[in-house]
Amino acid sequence: MDYEQIIDDCDSVVSFKEVVGGLYLRKYITTSSKGRHEYDPEVMLQLILFGFMENIRSLRQLEKACRTDIRFLYLEDRIKPSFMAYQRFIDTKLKISIDDIFTVINQFLIEKESINTQILSVDGTKIEANARKISFAWKKAILNYQSKLFIKITKQLRSLRQDLPGFHYDIQDSYQAGSLTAVCQQLEAHIEKEGINFVYGQGHRKSRIQRHYELLKKHRILH
Known part of the structure; x- marks a missing residue:
């Protein structure tokens, strides 16, 4: 057929x-x-x-x-x-x-089609057509991806607040890559001040601060 x-x-x-x-x-x-x-x-x-x-x-x-x-x-x-x-x-x-492959595809689409995820409507329909239009189903998928990413970032920041009481960063509905860079820089300053050493490989247990830093850095890249 x-x-x-x-x-x-x-x-x-x-x-x-x-x-x-x-x-x-x-x-x-x-x-x-x-x-x-x-x-x-x-x-x-x-x-x-x-x-x-x-x-x-x-x-x-x-x-x-x-x-x-x-x-x-x-x-x-x-x-x-x-x-x-x-x-x-x-x-x-x-x-x-x-999950990681799907994230790569979404990022590819965002860059290739110059999709501004900040102006998409909730149902994904108010989007101008491109010369090589991708269906709104894909753009819904991108929205879902970003929504889930924002939830992960919020969860990570709340956990960081518990582990590092002196850390101050407002919980938001959405996050920009630049703001996450600022968070990472705050953590880098704390890590340097406290003399925290990062460890890698089998047999080495990462500190919670190292885990926070690596996850936030990853979220910044995927954003």
Whole structure:
């Protein structure tokens, strides 16, 4: 069956395929010269990522979608992986987590399409069309990503306040990369003043201040 003739050009799966087609997904996949892949690894990753975008987090639900949802049939090139096949793929083939890959894609879209996430409406519809428009489903995904990131940052700052009572930074509804840089600089000054040494590698236990600093620095980069 030619699914391209059935699926509407405005469907989110079309824009998804367009976006991932412009990315080198194989760099996130561990390759091996021994034996054959159970399924095409790039197709497997596409199916998982599209499921992620559609808020399908259960591998059993993903298996079902690949058998019944025409959009997944459009992506899967006639393969129908079981939930166990997905689990093996995630456990043995991916270099980084699905969350991290999805974050990279969102950041790629924000930069490529010059998306100003501060002016998007809550439902993601009030956005000017670009020459190569990406469906609002992707922009909803970006909003969801940033919303979850802001929640993580707030949680981290509250935890930091408990561990470092002298630390002062207002909890906000949203955060700019520049403001997170200021937080990191405050922490750097405290770390230098107290002579706190960072440790790395197995057998070394990181201090809570080091963990706070590294997480906030990561959030600043992902912002």
